[in-house]
Amino acid sequence: MSSISQTFAVYGESGIGHYGEAIGDQMALGPKLVKHKILDAVDTIPLRDSDHVFTIGDYGTSDGYVTIPFMRDIIVRVRKRQGNLPVQVVYEDQPANDFNSLFKRVHGLIPVPRTYLKDVSDVFVMATATGFYDAVLPPGSADVILCFGAAHYLSKPVLKYQDSFHRYPNATPEESRLVAAQAAIDWETFLLRRAKELRSGGILAVTTAADNSKEQVKGLRHCVQQQEEDMLNTWRRMRDEQKITQEEFVNTNFDRCTKYPEECTAPFKGSNSAVTNQGLQLVSAELVKVPCTARLSWREKLEKDGVDDRDTWAKTVIAQLRCWTAWNFIRALSNKRCTDEKEALVDELYTRIEEEMAENHPEDYLSDSMINFIVARKV
Template identity: 35%
Template sequence: MTSPRDKGSHLPFWEAGSGHYGDTLGKQSIGASSSSEPLILSFLDTIPVQQGQVFTIGDYGTNDGYCSMHVISSIISQLRKKHGESLPIQIVYEDQEKNDFNSLFHRLSDETSYMSKFSNVYPLATNVNFYKQCVPDGTCDIILSSIATHWLEKLDMQFKDTYMHYFASEEEQRRFNTEADRDWTKFLRLRARELKPGGLLIVLHDGMCDNFQASSFVRDATPTSSRDSTLQEKNKLVEYTISDLGSTVIDLMLDFDSAWKQLREEGVISQKEYDDCIIAFAVRTATQLTSPFMEDNSPVREAGLSLIHIDELVQPCVFKRLWLKKLLEEGVDDRDSFAQNMVTAHRVWTQSSFASSLSDMRSAEERAAILDKLYLTLMKRIAARDPRSYKSDYFVGRLVARKE
């Protein structure tokens, strides 16, 4: 059972130590960190390193470490080449108190982990959430956060007739943006305290276009839209630009919205349960990511943090690629597997929010059955789409800042 303070939050529901995140959603999320590895390594040599001091890497919002393991290994390798074996390297893994740290520890013990390749390396973990200070002032040389900072500290509002912010009314979005901006500024100020002078903060964030309007992406009720029908004979995926995609996994968000509404219309959930559902996360534009640095009398700049890089990219959906591979190699158009992969992955971060809106008067069995029906409804909707054009790609905003 979730508590009031957990409402809208992402909480793990799987068996601790099972590696479920890396086996599901991690397979899609890892693309953001993997494709950004060259960017991260290109800035690494700009960090001042003093012999005799510990070099500390922070991995914030790590989950089970699946998405960052290779990047951190590459950072250690580059440091070893330049500074030798004598440089002690410390990795601080951060996530919320209910995180599946057991899976992280299992990954660190695996023979493929960087721990089996390098010596004088010391991984640690903290369950202090990143809206608090996690380490003492001046501890970290580099702090990484990949697809995590969209989660808000809390959200003191609800939306009318939707579960997330960019389907909300203009007035609701204004109120939401005020809260989201507050949290983002708080995150940046805390990291500024934790970084050493010359240290770097690198954030990979779920993004959307500055001019994004969710209403322009609402599809027809028919499962196969006109854009799908033009691709029936083409054995390739649509390669979306940033402006075409609009926002991260936008078609999935639309299908989630429709599936939750369907349960209300069928009487599976009450109007109150529908209204009570909210996911406390913020998909941000590049302007929203950079605005704390641009403001007059910026508290972020006053804390010593300066923006040095911002860009955006589209990270293709791994599950669409798996679907296409099976189509080309086996001649099998397995849309059911595509839908199942998508739903299993994105159940990871959504289930706790939907569960927290269900009445406490319901039995555990009834609540579980409702959640299963929601994700089955979602799976059927996705299976009716053409994966070639399904907008399940990640829109990633990439920000680099330096502590002066």
């Protein structure tokens, strides 16, 4: 049995597709920007026998919002080359995931995005709650494995930062060293597991939240940089105002490590690379800036209708932020507090951030995402 700890949870009611509704468009934009490269890589997978089952894994799927359109594109692309072979889609996430929403999206009960099951036949869908730091699929069984926006979460908590939430922006050198060491172990483990699961010629495509240590992207150091800074600074002020305790502040940790580009490629390098010795070779690696979808919508409304709707812009950014961060704040608060008190404190946190956003122009607010995009092939 896996001993992996839960290091992430989506905030929101189960079964209503909350993740996709709140942050799905933002999370889907990065993979959309590189979709053509993923499909081109899929075209290189060797042809199979007619009785072969083509297997696609979607790891860290959440409620499926991001990858459902990808599945249709991959299936159509593969069948164009290989005929109407059966396809198996395996969705993976941790046991606490909102699988209820996933199944509803895949089977069309939540109609957005349109499920591929309405358009293609002979597709067999299943799900597993085995964490991706363990073996998910049998050896040599997968043709394509996707993992979008999940592999920067750690397999287990590492430490309690004294004045930061994770490595960015204010971890000490020792804190940074410890979390980077665990992240390196986890990333290599992830890659070794996928190396065993992929068939010869199979493709792995991964996006992870990125840190831009060398400022390769001008004006942006970190994924959703300003939201990260605003959360930390606002929580500090609430501590200084004694709304939360110092212990609760220190207990607020994000068990994740946004990766520098060189950290993503490191396991593939060197003659002693365990990853390449297992047959997984790096095809491409790049740092991709992903525009803030809330700002894009604000700009479109301004240009098209002449409406400067900053309220909707701010509310959308906060809804996205709350979706993937609120769980961390709630779990950090003392169990001596009742649920309503915890919720009220976290509501105050996001309300304060939203009010402070009003003092910024949307074009100046550093809310863009930044991702590492990795493609690897089993040879």
